[in-house]
Amino acid sequence: MQARDFFRLLLLAAIWGASFLFIRLAVPAFGPAPLMAGRVGLAALFLAIIAWCWHKPLLLRGNIRHFLILGLINSALPFLLFAYAAHWLTASVMSVLNATAPIWGAVLGVLFFRQPLSLKLVSGLLLGISGVAILVGFDAVVLQPNAAMAIAAAAGAACCYGLATHYTRRAAAVEPFANAHGSMWAAFCWLLPLALLQPPVTVPSPLQGIALLLLGVLCTGVAYLLYFALVRDIGATPTLTVTFLIPVFGVSWGSLFLNETVGWHTLAGAVTVLCGTALVTGFTLSNLWGVKQSKC
Structure with missing residues (x-):
């Protein structure tokens, strides 16, 4: 991996890590x-402009059902669950719980997709559970009335990402940019009725409006373009190492801009979760620095 590619990987992790900061800022209003209908709607419009500039068709014919399923499990539902959780959980906690997605994917693979159960997978699962227990068990958030529901919602969002991984591997092959573009419009269709039934709580401040704009354009639209460019240039496996970098930025942004407390349990829980994720995914440093993988 060249220095330029590593910088783009860091940039992608910084952008996705910042999404939890923007959610925390905007969701109260x-x-x-x-909030999430606005996020996916802005992302869909942004990707539509890019598609027009790049002459990339949406490929709706024969793929509407696919886009609806992908938009639901990879965007609409996890985004909504994280937004609910953000009322009580810090950006730091949410970013670490987000990193459990590969562990959930492994569990679902064993339970429903006949993947073999290995010692490495079991060890990774146990480490992941231990890390989450350390992360939230020693955090003041557990003292709040709705903490359990918020933690379950964030874990459910990560589980959705694990499920989406299995779905995309088994679904009919669709060009990656079309997947991103089509699924954003589908997610908007899922979330719009809910948004109309639940109007904004208060009039958003300019800062909260900016947070929504950045969530949609930067953390979703631009991030998708950056992600697929990395998959094209360095391969899928090295690109997925972004999973290990997102909590670093999620914790940093929360501490820097929201004055969130970063205790020993935050760092210990994050490290334990990431070790479990590394075991489940088979991650090694060679994934990050190794030779270029085959393109997807």
Whole structure:
């Protein structure tokens, strides 16, 4: 991996890590459904402009059902769950729980997709559970009335990402940019009715409006373009190492801009979760620095 590619990987992790900061800022005013409907709607419009500039068709014919499923499990539902959780959980906690997605994917693979159960997978699962227990068990958030539901929602969002990984591997092959573009419009269709039923809580401040704009354009639209460019240039496996970098930025942004407390349990829980994720995914440093993989 060249220095330029590593910088882009860091940039992608910084952008996705910042999404939890922007959710925390904006959700008190917009509410979960309107905020996420706005996020995917802005992302869909942004990708539509890019598609027009690049002459890339949406490929709706024969793929509407596929886009609806992918938009639901990879965007609409996890985004909504994280927005709900953001009422009580810090950006730091959410970013670490987000990193459990590969562990959930492994569990679903064993339970429903006949993947073999290995010692490495079991060890990674146990480490992941231990890391989450350390992360939230020693955090003041557990003392809040709705903490359990918020933690379950964030874990459910990560589980959705694990499920989406299995779905995309088994679904009919669709060009990656079309997947991103089509699924954003589908996610908007899923979330719009909920947003209309739940209007914004208060009039958003200019800062909260900017947070929504950055969520949609930067953390979703631009991030997708950056992600697929990395998959094209360095391969899927090295690109997925972004999973290990997102919590670093999620914790940093939360501490820097929201004055969130980063205790020993935050760092210990994050490290334990990431070790479990590394075991489940088979991650090694060669994935990050190794030779270029085959393109997807």
